[in-house]
Amino acid sequence: MNASAQRPRTLAEKVWDDHVVVRGENGNPDLIYIDLHLVHEVTSPQAFDGLRQAGRPLRRVDLTIATEDHNTPTLAIDRPIADPTSRLQIETLRQNAEEFGVRIHSLGDKEQGIVHVVGPQLGLTMPGITVVCGDSHTSTHGAFGAMAFGIGTSEVEHVMATQTLPLKPFKTMAINVEGQLRPGVTAKDIILAVIAKIGTGGGQGYVLEYRGSAIRALSMEGRMTICNMSIEAGARAGMVAPDETTFEYLKGRPHAPQGADWDDAVAYWRTLPTEEGAEFDAEVFIDANELEPFVTWGTNPGQGVSLSDTVPSPESFDDPNERAAAERALEYMDLEAGTPLKDVAVDAVFMGSCTNSRIEDLRAFASIIKGRKKADGVRVMVVPGSARVRLEAEAEGLDKIITEFGAEWRFAGCSMCLGMNPDQLAPGERCASTSNRNFEGRQGKGGRTHLVSPLVAAATAVRGTLSSPWDLEHDTELAVAHTGAQTGAQAEGSN
Amino acid sequence: MEKFTTVTGIGVPLRRSNVDTDQIIPAVYLKRVTKTGFEDALFAGWRQDPDFILNREPYSRGTVLIAGPDFGTGSSREHAVWALRDYGFKVVLSPRFADIFRGNSGKQGLLTGVISEETAETLWQLVEAEPTREVTVDLEQKTVRCGDFQAGFEIDDYTRWRLLEGLDDIALTLRDEAAITAFEARRESWRPKTLPVKY
Numbered sequence: 001m002n003a004s005a006q007r008p009r010t011l012a013e014k015v016w017d018d019h020v021v022v023r024g025e026n027g028n029p030d031l032i033y034i035d036l037h038l039v040h041e042v043t044s045p046q047a048f049d050g051l052r053q054a055g056r057p058l059r060r061v062d063l064t065i066a067t068e069d070h071n072t073p074t075l076a077i078d079r080p081i082a083d084p085t086s087r088l089q090i091e092t093l094r095q096n097a098e099e100f101g102v103r104i105h106s107l108g109d110k111e112q113g114i115v116h117v118v119g120p121q122l123g124l125t126m127p128g129i130t131v132v133c134g135d136s137h138t139s140t141h142g143a144f145g146a147m148a149f150g151i152g153t154s155e156v157e158h159v160m161a162t163q164t165l166p167l168k169p170f171k172t173m174a175i176n177v178e179g180q181l182r183p184g185v186t187a188k189d190i191i192l193a194v195i196a197k198i199g200t201g202g203g204q205g206y207v208l209e210y211r212g213s214a215i216r217a218l219s220m221e222g223r224m225t226i227c228n229m230s231i232e233a234g235a236r237a238g239m240v241a242p243d244e245t246t247f248e249y250l251k252g253r254p255h256a257p258q259g260a261d262w263d264d265a266v267a268y269w270r271t272l273p274t275e276e277g278a279e280f281d282a283e284v285f286i287d288a289n290e291l292e293p294f295v296t297w298g299t300n301p302g303q304g305v306s307l308s309d310t311v312p313s314p315e316s317f318d319d320p321n322e323r324a325a326a327e328r329a330l331e332y333m334d335l336e337a338g339t340p341l342k343d344v345a346v347d348a349v350f351m352g353s354c355t356n357s358r359i360e361d362l363r364a365f366a367s368i369i370k371g372r373k374k375a376d377g378v379r380v381m382v383v384p385g386s387a388r389v390r391l392e393a394e395a396e397g398l399d400k401i402i403t404e405f406g407a408e409w410r411f412a413g414c415s416m417c418l419g420m421n422p423d424q425l426a427p428g429e430r431c432a433s434t435s436n437r438n439f440e441g442r443q444g445k446g447g448r449t450h451l452v453s454p455l456v457a458a459a460t461a462v463r464g465t466l467s468s469p470w471d472l473e474h475d476t477e478l479a480v481a482h483t484g485a486q487t488g489a490q491a492e493g494s495n
Numbered sequence: 496m497e498k499f500t501t502v503t504g505i506g507v508p509l510r511r512s513n514v515d516t517d518q519i520i521p522a523v524y525l526k527r528v529t530k531t532g533f534e535d536a537l538f539a540g541w542r543q544d545p546d547f548i549l550n551r552e553p554y555s556r557g558t559v560l561i562a563g564p565d566f567g568t569g570s571s572r573e574h575a576v577w578a579l580r581d582y583g584f585k586v587v588l589s590p591r592f593a594d595i596f597r598g599n600s601g602k603q604g605l606l607t608g609v610i611s612e613e614t615a616e617t618l619w620q621l622v623e624a625e626p627t628r629e630v631t632v633d634l635e636q637k638t639v640r641c642g643d644f645q646a647g648f649e650i651d652d653y654t655r656w657r658l659l660e661g662l663d664d665i666a667l668t669l670r671d672e673a674a675i676t677a678f679e680a681r682r683e684s685w686r687p688k689t690l691p692v693k694y
């Protein structure tokens with residue numbers, strides 16, 4: 001053990017320390033061992049190529065798994081992929097997986113899906129491990145108390161060749177979310193509020209540890225939603241300490257430890273939470289009681305407010321860069337300052353992405369639309385995160401609720417989260433999306449994205465304008481919550 | 496990787512903050528399976544505007560990009576670095592970089608220097624006033640010069656050393672292979688394995 005083991009440590013520090021292969025000296029990075037490497041078609045071809053050119057083997061195929069997600073179509077998946085460039089990427093991955101002996105879940109396979117949905121559902125993602133993937137939303141896996149972060153293609157090659165990465169320790173930031181969420185307010189609203197509060201650069205260089213009673217109360221799905229968007233605050237990773245919820249979720253999954261291994265693992269996992277007295281480099285506080293459904297109005301995920309607010313005026317920003325960014329964003333989004341967000345009509349609703357496409361997200365969405373019809377003229381697309389989620393949803397009859405509502409029930413993949421496949425917005429189209437990025441053109445050239453929770457996506461699909469479940473009539477439980485909301489103060493993170 | 500010492504060339508003033516990697520290279524260009532030839536993809540959306548800075552002489556021949564804060568946010572796509580590199584950029588200067596982008600850059604020999612907001616503003620004004628006045632970036636000294644103006648920039652020592660030496664990361668790590676093997680021998684058996692396949 002090293003000297004830092006003497007003082008109380010945070011969760012992140014413990015996981016880090018347990019993966020140091022060589023401690024860097026004189027400001028050099030530590031060499032960190034990687035327990036799990038997730039691979040998809042977009043960021044891997046050049047890495048495999050690099051290995052091939054250098055004549056290097058892939059060191060640990062048994063710690064590597066590949067899936068196809070970014071380019072895969074969500075309709076007619078039994079037919080060849082129409083777009084030749086998408087097809088080439090997929091075929092290249094298949095060839096590389098075969099050549100290097102990497103396990104792959106291809107389109108049509110029941111474990112195929114978004115890489116960040118597949119890892120947890122197989123039980124590969126677990127507490128106290130290091131996870132990397134050539135994808136920034138690898139932060140998702142931190143929900144289990146893993147140290148999980150996105151890497152670039154050169155690093156992908158590096159992990160393939162050495163199963164390690166040279167890294168400098170990250171700083172730690174505690175995000176304390178205390179209190180109880182009101183009905184209709186979800187994990188997505190917490191993370192959008194966090195990003196609005198600390199900004200898209202606020203987490204830079206940090207691992208965020210989400211703590212507090214509101215986080216403890218969340219399901220694994222909710223924790224994954226939050227950790228997923230840590231990168232949108234600029235953070236390298238997000239983490240939640242493992243607890244009974246985590247163990248319960250994992251137990252019995254195909255690759256979860258079994259028998260004596262399970263007992264050893266749980267005993268170790270229980271030692272991971274941040275100790276009393278451990279110090280974070282920074283701390284943020286969010287009052288969960290006051291949060292409302294959230295929505296972004298701009299073109300970065302930090303440009304968000306409570307749905308009951310109006311589109312902010314650029315003048316309200318003191319920082320000249322933020323002001324200029326707001327001006328540009330309003331122009332791109334075709335929004336007027338002062339417009340109530342609830343008056344904004346949408347053309348499309350996208351329910352999916354690694355942020356919100358797990359079974360619980362689909363259940364939440366279905367709970368709102370059940371027995372209703374979608375608003376006229378709104379295109380509603382529901383894309384499960386993995387083929388397995390799709391099967392589960394169908395077993396529960398969610399697909400029927402979705403199609404009877406008038407929405408499209410698709411096959412698994414990234415889909416309109418980034419529109420590398422045919423699922424794209426047309427120029428000028430406005431979309432309420434459960435994904436994680438509202439950048440210009442992210443969902444299709446000229447497309448306009450409002451990031452929302454599954455519940456808000458559903459309510460918006462019902463009403464045709466940005467709406468929260470509180471705006472739907474005949475829903476007594478939520479209506480009560482709404483009354484509470486009107487008297488409640490603004491969400492702390494909304495400005 | 497080539498050794499990096501000094502670069503002198505046209506400075507391009509990109510007066511924007513929060514330039515995310517979707518802007519640097521839109522997703523449609525990520526479908527390629529090669530590691531070079533991304534020059535056409537750089538800022539592809541913005542370059543459709545004839546007034547965009549890279550559509551103007553002599554900026555179209557730029558090698559030093561001077562951008563606003565939070566450059567390279569968003570997706571981890573290394574293609575953003577390849578696009579900048581293939582276009583001809585050797586250096587990006589900004590008051591703040593996204594971590595992953597900065598890490599990716601160092602590995603591809605693209606220098607990311609952190610400058611103060613005042614330095615960015617001064618450099619913008621200088622290269623806007625006289626576009627052909629070249630900018631010199633000296634990695635050894637950690638300085639940027641333009642005419643009589645000189646300022647420092649920041650870069651971490653490790654990346655600087657690797658750039659100056661032109662070192663390949665993997666070869667560097669494989670020097671520690673014995674330590675990696677020893678570490679693997681200590682790993683607990685509960686840790687995840689993707690093989691054999693279990694459903």
Ligand code: SF4
Pocket residue numbers: 069070114115116135137353354355413414415417418435436
């Ligand atoms: S769903 Fe979106 S954010 Fe998630 S991995 Fe796919 S493209 Fe990336």
